[in-house]
Amino acid sequence: MIALHHxxxxxxxxxxxxxxAFWIDGLGLTEVAKPAALQAKGGCWFxxxxxERVTAEIHxxxxxxxxxARKAHPALVVDDGGVLDTLAARLRSAGFEVDERERHSFDGYLRFHTADPFGNRVEVLAPLA
Incomplete structure (x- = not known):
């Protein structure tokens, strides 16, 4: 078995x-403490x-x-189109751009792209009902 950790x-x-602001306020993830040995390097984990099950982790x-990273990106999956639309609205209200031009371009899913405050691309998908 292979699974993605982060x-x-x-x-x-x-x-x-x-x-x-992006990962917590925009996408609703939870911050977790970095191990003590890594805290001096800066950054944060979500x-x-x-x-109780961890479904995604971003460092x-x-x-x-x-x-x-303007091309390479994480793609996060949400439950349905309603959750997808709620996240898009939440990101916009927090001041982040949401690009829905490719909303219907991935078979079996709805999706949008956004970028974190540093320009890293992030994709969010929802399975079609």
Missing amino acids: VQLAAPSGSEHAAR RAHDG VGVEDPFAP
Whole structure:
């Protein structure tokens, strides 16, 4: 069996507050403490849960010099189109752009793309009913 544990995205030094605004306020993930041995490196970690089960984990790490991932990206799956639309509205109200031009371009799913505050691409999908 192979399972994905986490995806790491890069961010500039001192950008943890902006990362929290996107991952917590925008997408509803929960921040988790980094292990003590890694805290001095900066950055922050986030998780999504289904009850007690961790369903996604994103690590935002500091990179210097920083360059955003504009093509490579994590793709997060939500339950349905209603949740997808709610997240899109939540991101927009928090000041993040949501691109729905490819909403119907992935068989079996609805989707949108957005970017974190640093320009890293993020995709959010919902299975079609």
